[in-house]
Amino acid sequence: MELWKINLLNYKNLSYFFFIGCFVVGALTASSYSWAASADKNKLPQIGTSGFSVLSVDKERLIGTAMMQQIRARGGIINDPVLIEYINHLGNSLVKNANDVNYSFEFFIVNNQELNAFAFFGGHIGIHSGLITTADTESELASVIAHEISHVTQRHLARRIEAQSRTQPLTLAGIVSGVLLTMINPAVGMAALSTSMAASQQFGINYTRGNEKEADRVGITLLAHSGFDPLGAPNFFNKMLEKYRYTSKPPAMLLTHPLPESRVSEARIRAQNFPKISVAPKLDFELAKARIKARYEGDPEYNINHFSSAISKGQYAFLAAARYGLALSYFEDKAYDKALAILNDLLQEDANNLFYIDALSDVLIALKQFKQAEKMLATVNWLMPNNQVAALNYANVLLEMGNLDASAQVLQDFLLVSPDSFIAYDLLTTVYRKQDKKALMHVSKAQVMALVGAYTQAIDELQTAMTYADDLPIISKRIKGRILQLQDQQEKLKRLN
Structure with missing residues (x-):
């Protein structure tokens, strides 16, 4: 994603x-x-x-x-x-x-x-x-x-x-x-x-x-x-x-x-002084390197040439890693069909590889093939519940499809086990805004602010959320509790002095 x-x-x-x-x-x-x-x-x-x-x-x-x-x-x-x-x-x-x-x-x-x-x-x-x-x-x-x-x-x-x-x-x-x-x-x-x-x-x-x-x-x-x-x-x-x-x-x-x-x-x-340890090359390590090069270094044209050359010369420990890098580079160059062909082949070889699944999700969304992406990610999220790659991609595809309730549920479940996920709260803010759930939108936005230490602004967001939660007593109580938590965190910092 x-x-x-x-x-x-x-x-x-x-x-x-x-x-x-x-x-x-x-x-x-x-x-x-x-x-x-x-x-x-x-x-x-x-x-x-x-x-x-x-x-x-x-x-x-x-x-x-x-x-x-x-x-x-x-x-x-x-x-x-x-x-x-x-x-x-x-x-x-x-x-x-x-x-x-x-x-x-x-x-x-x-x-x-x-x-x-x-x-x-x-x-x-x-x-x-x-x-x-x-x-x-x-x-x-x-x-x-x-x-x-x-x-x-x-x-x-x-x-x-x-x-x-x-x-x-x-x-x-x-x-x-x-x-x-x-x-x-x-x-x-x-x-x-x-x-x-x-x-x-x-x-x-x-x-x-x-x-x-x-x-x-x-x-x-x-x-x-x-x-x-x-x-x-x-x-x-x-x-x-x-x-x-x-x-x-x-x-x-x-x-x-x-x-x-x-x-x-x-x-x-x-x-x-330690016994000799022979460690086989790791595919995930090579995939991580390829992902960084394709998405964070160089431009798409340069990266396409780089990975194409590496494939022809056999310069990677794993051919799959070079092909993966090439697929990401094609995606960055908006050559979605070429990226799709490579990623489908890679998934045939390794069906549950999260590197491939994440990249294919991006391609399918770009091609507006939401149903295929949703089917793939629903299966992966079931196999790996609350894994951040599976859950966040699944929630994102559901959001793109307009299935807002399902997207919110996936994110809420994920945040129960990963309460500090910056990305999840940001996605959830978007979902609530599209649902016109103003109280929950401000609550989620406050969580994003709290994660960057902006406690005063986070409390302001929560107080704004209170104005939209008059007829939501349970949510109102949770907002008040969260305000107290953030105030307590501020006090703990002050007590350091």
Whole structure:
């Protein structure tokens, strides 16, 4: 489904985000300053357990949620159910083998061709799309994700803030704001971090290198224990070094994750200590790469030539992935019949592949073949109830057909198990608007705003919904309850200070 192109509301200019950003930074600064005044400044951090003096796990969750809301509001996240499903399946296959997991992790992809990945409070991990397309194997991609998971489980950001607060408590605001900047623009963010730590810059650099070594150690162990090739880590490190050895501008990941050659050697030695693991190429990994290239990189004409050439030269580990990329490129070029022929053939080979089903749904909608799309997706949604690819595509096709009640029911059922789905609420807002259900439309719109942290505006939407719910007592009670929930979330943020 073309939900990655969905016309979402623009929340970038809401003043609330400035408040949240300043408030989170201010709350961290105030709490750490009072703590640091009485701390033993000569006390060294304990590996893997420190950081709790400045930030509890509960505070990390709250701050992580607020930061994630800011990132959503800025835009740039790929809201693509197929890729969301893939990256979270891969990430959670690693998390289930990790130690010291205090959160349910959320993995997301940033539409950026730079090589970068980052982790922050509360188990949030972002991967730039360029990193996925650059990796040659799923083990290489998994090695980066395992590294970022290790930063989270070892609480490196909290420990960094705690260590810095012992010498310069008032620079904490600069550190946190620098972290936020680094996620969006690594070069600017690292400059902000460097400025904020001017008086103890070498200490900060050394501490970062210590964190990186620990994340390498824990990450490679996690990689091996999860059934991936542990050599994926040094192989990807070496690839980055070779690619950028003679360039003046290193990739974003080398700015945020320093990579001296000694670190590559140490990673290779560590990986070789594990039994050799032979991992077969993964079709889903190749399909994800093809999807990113076809939909987020280059133009349709270039991509058609690229995938056609790859097919003729046998350059893909799976011919099916190149054909899939070609079908998506034809779709982008509005050559729907050519895309349809390829996708029908692919589905004959793999009937329940969600990559193919999603793409075929787009093609059938473009060709106005709604009945065929509805029949296919009804079956898939029955086989995989509340799977986000199946449910959201099915709801979208029902919406296109004008079957609004059925579309709303599918989305409501899906939101019971996935209450933070930005796409589902946005679709539901459209459904309610077409049904002229004003109260429910404003409620759904409020949920979208809440997911980007605009609590004040979300409450305003709910209060507007109340004016249309006078003769709907049950809905009215639910609206009042939701207002109280959002007010409580605001209060929890305030209590951080």
